[in-house]
Amino acid sequence: MKGEPMTPLSPEDIRKVRALDRRLHARDLASQLGLAEAEICAALVGFGATRIAASPDLLMPRLTAFGPLMALTRNDACVIEKVGVYDDYRPGPHAALVVNEEIDLRIFPAQWVHAFALEEETEKGLKRSLQIFDAAGDAVHKVHLRPGSDVGQWQPLLDDLRLADQASALALAPRQPPEVAKTNPARLEDLRAGWAALEDTHQFLRLCAKLKMNRLGAYRLAGAPFVRRLAPGSVERLLYRAAEIEVPIMIFVGNRGCIEIHTGPVGRVGDAGPWITLFDHGFDLHLRMDEIAEIYAVVKNTARGPAHSVEFFDARGLLIAQIFGVLRAGAQAVAEWNTLVAELPDAPLREAAE
Secondary structure: OOOOOOOOOOHHHHHHHHHHOOOOOHHHHHHHHOOOHHHHHHHOEOOOEEEEOOOHHHHHHHHHHHOOEEEEEEOOOEEEEEEEOOOOEEOOOOOEEEEOOOOEEEEOHHHOOEEEEEEEEEOOEEEEEEEEEOOOOOEEEEEEEOOOOOHHHHHHHHHHHEOOOOOOOOOOOOOOOOOOOOOOHHHHHHHHHHHHOOOOOOHHHHHHHHOOOOHHHHHHHHOOOOEEEEOOOHHHHHHHHHHHHOOOEEEEEEOOOEEEEEEEOOOEEEEEOOEEEEEEOOEEEEEEHHHOOEEEEEEEOOOOOOEEEEEEEOOOOOEEEEEEEOHHHOHHHHHHHHHHHHOOOEOOHHHHHO
């Protein structure tokens, strides 16, 4: 994702390169220059960017007054965008929440380290956004103002959250390497027994930690009836079929600092090269199919009944996204979703054994 710069670039150098093609996304420019995306924003401080407090406890409660906003969360392979109101913020030292039908977030405050308010002139007029980054300068969440947003809230937010330090250079930490799959074959029976006893999907990661495994390691090990490795192309097939029969889904997309959730219809499905895109009212999702390396059908018990999901990882072992049925949508929708998952083909034997 990130290369090494041949020579250090000054903020002025970065601004000059940025001015050559303002349509280029900052993330793509950063990759070309061997920089973190936050360094692009920092170079614009005083030129349309303002450094602001990154704490979600300070930032999130201010967003409700803006009215409709666009929430964007991404990882290397998937981007999710939702339009709605940032309402019902619930703080927490280790995990915080924004919980409503449109904007549904799980926030990990320790990863919210750098933040910027940006004003950029575009072909469509002035574009305003709030962008939050982790210690390595990778984006964890972005908030974009919409035509219906209350722009009058912008300047008061800047006045209150503006940092005294408006430097155009950032001190960044090294990027943390992805956690490889951690498995523990000696605890297989404990894993299967603990899995069978689950009463909530949130108990699963605690079980993995207790057994010195992680999600991907446990999926590789557990076997039927809990996990089934799926054939390449299963995600695309699932999304097209879910759109065709109009079954609602719950899709989780995230990174170290934020998980964003869409609950509702798939909408229209479009295909553009390696990307597949979902479109619905107030919802867009962009997924790079060529980044998917492992796909699993997973079932975990909950108080409402078994939760069937399709979960997929990249070649480094990073979780790209999880797709569930919507248990509260009713028995028919749940049955349709479970049938869709059951009909997905198994991975070839050689691939499943890897």
